[in-house]
Amino acid sequence: MTNDTDHTGMLARARGALTGLAVGDALGMPTQSMSAEQIGQAYGGPIHGFLDAVDWQPIAPGMRAGSVTDDTEQALLLARRLIEDGGELDVLAYAHDLLRWEDDMKAKGSFDLLGPSTKAALVALGEGVSPELTGRTGTTNGGAMRAAPVGIAFAPGERLAAAAYRSCIVTHNTVQGVDATTLVAAAVSYGVGGANLADAVHRALVLTERRERSGCWSAKASVLARTRMAVEWVESEGCRLDDAEFARWLREVVGTSVEANESVPAAFAIARRHAAEPFDALCLAASVGGDTDTIAAMAGAMIGACLGPDAFGRERRELVERVNGLGLDALAARLVDLRTGAGR
Template sequence: MREIEHEELTYVRAKGALTGLALGDALGMPTQSMSAADIQHYYGGHIHGFVRAVAEQPIAPNMKAGAVTDDTEQAFVLANRLIADGGTLDNHAYAQDLLAWESAMKAKGSLDLLGPSTRLALHALADGVDIEHTGTTGTTNGGAMRAAPIGIAFSPDAPDHLLARMARESCLVTHNTVQGIQATTLVAAAVSFGISGSERPLEDAISYVSQLPESGHWSAKASVLARVRRFFDWANTGAGSSMEASEFAQTLRRECGTSVEANESVAAAFAFAARFRRDPNEALYQCASVGGDTDTIGAMCGAMLGAQYGDEVFRPDLVRQLVRQLKEDNHLDLDVTVAGLVHIRLRTLHTRDPRHSGDPRS
C-alpha cells in the first residue's frame, strides 16, 4: 500500500515539474527578451496570467495567449528521447531530434528556434566535429531550460551518481562547459529532490552540485554555482527575503542579471523560487514580469516549484488551458510523457546498471 502511495505521489510531483515548466514558459512568452520598461509600456506592467504577445515582441510576435516556446518543446524532445532510449541517452539521435524540431519550426514560420549555443554545436556536429567538442562554448541556459526531464527520470538516490551523469550527458552536444553542466545539474537536482519529497529541494540541489567534481570545458565566465548560491542566500534569508516584490525584481535585474547566460538566468530562477516558494503562482508572475529571458527563467522556476508541490499548486484555469493547447497546438501529451519518465525513475531506483560507473565525470 505504501509503495503504491509513493508511486502516486511521485507521479503527482513529476507532473507538477513538467506543468510548472510549461506554465512558467507560457507566462513568460509575451515578455521574453523585453526590458522591464517595455513590459510596462506594452502590457501595463505585472503579468498575472496568459497574455497574447504584442506585434513588437522580438521573438514571438502576435503569439496567442498560453502558447509555449522552445523551452517546453525542447524539454519534451529530451524527455521523448530518454523514454525511447529506455533511460539512457543516444546523443547522436538527440542531436537529430533537435535539428528536426528546428526544421519543423522553420516550416511553420516560427522565429522561436534553437538558441545560439545549441545551433552552433549542432551545426558543428553535422560538419563532423566529435561530440565531445561540439558544446565547448555553450555557457547559456539551453541545457538548464530542458533539464526537468532529467530530474524526473533520475532520483538523487539512484546508484552510481546517475542523476549527475545523465545531467552531464544531456549537455555534451550543446553545453559541454563547466557553466552549462553546473546549470543543468542544479535545475535537474532541484526537480529530483522535490519529487523525492525533500522539504528543502533548492538547498539540497545546491549542496549536491557543490560536492561534485567540476566537469566540462573551462570558460572565463562567472561560476553558475557561485552565483546561484549567492542570490539564493540573498533571496532566502538575506536582504532580498524582506524586500517588496518590485524592489526585489529591480535589484535582481541590476545585480544578478536576467540574460540567457546560465550564470544569470539560473541564479535568477533560484532566487525567485526561494523568495516566492510559498506562492508558486506569484513566483511565475514575477518571473514573467522581470524582463530579459523571462520564459526560460519562468520555466526553470516553475519546474523546481512544481516538483516540490505537485501540479495542483498552480491555478487550475491556467493549467486546463495549458494542457489543452499543448495537445492541440504542439501535439504534446503531458500525462503520457510524465508516465514514461516516472517509469524510468522507479526502475533505476532498484536496478544497478553496470554501464554506469561511480564517477560522474566518466
C-alpha cells in the same frame, strides 16, 4: 526528507514539474527578450496571466496566449528520448532529434527560437562536427531549461549527475552549462522525491558542488557560486523587499540574461522567495525582463516538483495543455517509471 517509495506522490510531483515548466514558459512567452520598461509599455504593467504577444515582440510576435516556446518543446523532446532509450541517453540520437526539431520549426515559419549556444552547436553538428565537441563554448541556459525530465527520471545521486551531463554536452559542454543543468535537474529530483522547496534548493547546491567536475573551462563566472549567493541573500535579506524592489535586485545584481550564471541564479532566487506563492512567482519571473520565459520555466519546474500540478491553478494547467497539446501527464508517468525501474 525525500521518499522515492511513494509512487503516487512522485507521480503527482512529476506532473507538477512538467506543468510548472510549461506554465512558466507560456507566461514568459510574450515578454521574452524585452526590458521591464518594454513589458510595461506592451502589456500595461507586470504580467498577471497568459497574454497574446504584441506584434512587436522580438521573438514571438503575435503568438497566442498560453503558447509555450522552445524551452518546453526541447524539454519534452529530451523526455521522449530518455524514455525511448530506457534512461540511457543516446547523445548522438538526441543531437539528431534537436536537428529534426529545428527543421520542423523552420517549416512552421519559426526562425529565431533557439538560444545562441544551441544554435551554434546545431550548425556545427550539421557540418559534421562530433556531438562531443559541439557544445564546448555553450555557457547559456539551454541545458538547464530542458533539465526537468532528467530530474524526474533519476533519483538524486551519481546517475542523475551523469544523465544531466549527457543531456547538455551537445550544446552546453562547459562548466557553466553542466553546473546549470545539474542544479535544475537536482532541485527537480529532490522535489519529486518529496523534499520541500528550501530543502530541494540546498540539496541541489550540495549535490552539484560534490559531484565530479565536468565541462570545458570558461572564464565566465560560476553558476554554482552565483546561485548559492543569490539563495543565501534571498533567505537573509530578500524576504524584506517588496516585489518591485526584489525584481530590481534581480535585474541589477543577479542579471536576467540568457547566460546561465545569471538566469539560473535568478530562477533559484525567485523559487526560493515565492515557494508559498507559486503562480505569483512565475508572474514575477515573466515580468522581470530579459530571458523571462526560461527563468519562469526553470522556477516553475522546481516549484511544481515540490508542490504538484495544481499549484499554479488547475484551469491554467488545462489551458496550457489545450493550447499546445502537450500530453504532460503521460510523459510524467513514463519518466517516473524510469526512476522506479518499471520503465527499464
